[in-house]
Amino acid sequence: MTERLALLFDQVGAEWVLWLLLALAVLSVAAMVERVLFLWQNRVPVAQLQPQLLQALERGGAEATALLAPYRGMEAVVVAAGVREMHRGPEAVAEVMAATTATEKQRYEKFLMFLSSLGANAPFVGLLGTVIGILGAFANLKQQVGVGGSRQALIMGSISEALVATAVGLAVAIPAVVAYNQFRTQVKRATSNTEALAAILLAHLKTTAPAVGAHGNKG
Template sequence: MLTQLLQGFTLLGEEWVLWLLIALSVFSVGVMLERLVFFLTNRLSGTEELAQRLAEGDADFARQAVDGKRGIEAAVVREALNATDRGPEAVEEVIAGTMARERLRYDAWLSVLGTLGNNAPFIGLFGTVLGIIRAFHDLAMADPSAKGGASVVMSGISGALVATAVGLAVAIPAVVAYNFFQRWLKRLSSSATALSHAWQSHLKSSAEKQKAA
């Protein structure tokens, strides 16, 4: 019973796997476009000047620079400025929490691209195996006196290999996009860290001056 059920499933061939891969490809492209728009609309310009002003203690300029802005850099600066009255240690904790929270927003959906990049080739290979099984089954069920048995098998196998090719076609762009966005996120995180360090260095130097006085 179980063997017959599994055999019936394998004889479905690779066509449904191809449709699945096409659907995954469309979904993958949608994720890429959504993440691209998100990254482009959640970045901060003029970070070098902002870092310099933060190191100089120009809080008013920094507040204006991040006012109404979104993204990890703006969020870190804004939260650090808001926590200034609570002391340097509180600022450090707030920065760490803000960085972790913002990274989750940037990481959203990127795991989907990573998963597709890792598993789409195996889905395609699965479709190829199903197609080959069906090709040999069709050969076994064919009339022995009929001609062209080998060509039938070759035609079935070539069609089955399409699933592997489609799987790779889905995986390669997903992997490229995943690595691209991860590098982009790393650069933004480094920029946010540099901005936070600029403000923290100002706070520490100010505290030391107050102690010396």
């Protein structure tokens, strides 16, 4: 049974593992580039926007909506959804913003699960290629006839080739893990910024509760 498996691995070879890792590497780079472009296109200058939002809210919902309109990031989209519901009161606004935040987080977390899974599993895929390669090397060695020196050179060469799969697996996994951690940090930062802007809106609504209807009419 063991010899049959070794022969099967020898016939299949480990080259397909390298091609699989290469394909995963291409997909990984594509996902990273897409996320970088997404975050760049959806950036929001929160520090600059905070005082402007408070001033705009004092002038009414329409002013706040106009202020947030140019931005496509989570922070602006969530607060804009809350501004549109100002006439319904703080509790309704909070619920709307929470629901919108959950939806926006799905946009921001796109491909993160792929990068996480790739970072965790690519080394094992590479290790599989190495094991297959080593099994094939020993299978070939049994069929060789010659002096000890030639056998040693054969097995060392085969093992070194097999180890390439492990190296490639690590080369694919490490950038994926780094990118995942970086993008995850960006998602957390965007969520925190969103909560900060949402707090400004809710505080404004609570301090101007009697005038909510008037603000809603202005918006």
